[in-house]
Amino acid sequence: MREAELQAMAALEPGECRAMIAYVNKFMNALERRIGGLEV
Template sequence: MWAVFSVYLIFDYICENDGTSQREICAYTLLPRQTVNNVINALISQGLLRLEGSRHDKRVKRIHLTDAGERYRQQVVTPVREAELQAMAALEPNERRAMIIYVDKFMNALERRIDGIES
């Protein structure tokens, strides 16, 4: 389950941030570098992503969707994102506000714990 969620989270981030780097994905997702690297390599081998050297720093590889990746985005990511929006719309405004507050609190606590692991 976590592996599928990690793949979705990483792929979704790339869809919204074309030309991102693995470092940026790690910072956003809070996933370990090795996990991000493994997912990126798997998606490249499936023909969904391609790497391109950065114009500013050749050591940094920028991640882009391929044409197949864009089709996958339309078939999988877009419907999931639409389902998320519909689920959120089913909540009352006060429920949405409460959820956002608690998720934010949880993410801040999780980030502190993860930072503690990496220290």
């Protein structure tokens, strides 16, 4: 995580922070699946 992202996270409400993390995790998982599919 970059410094700016951590600072932005700290400024969010706890619920918003969790929602943001969940969104990022979903995005990263989709990205990994796409990359994994290309490698196969």
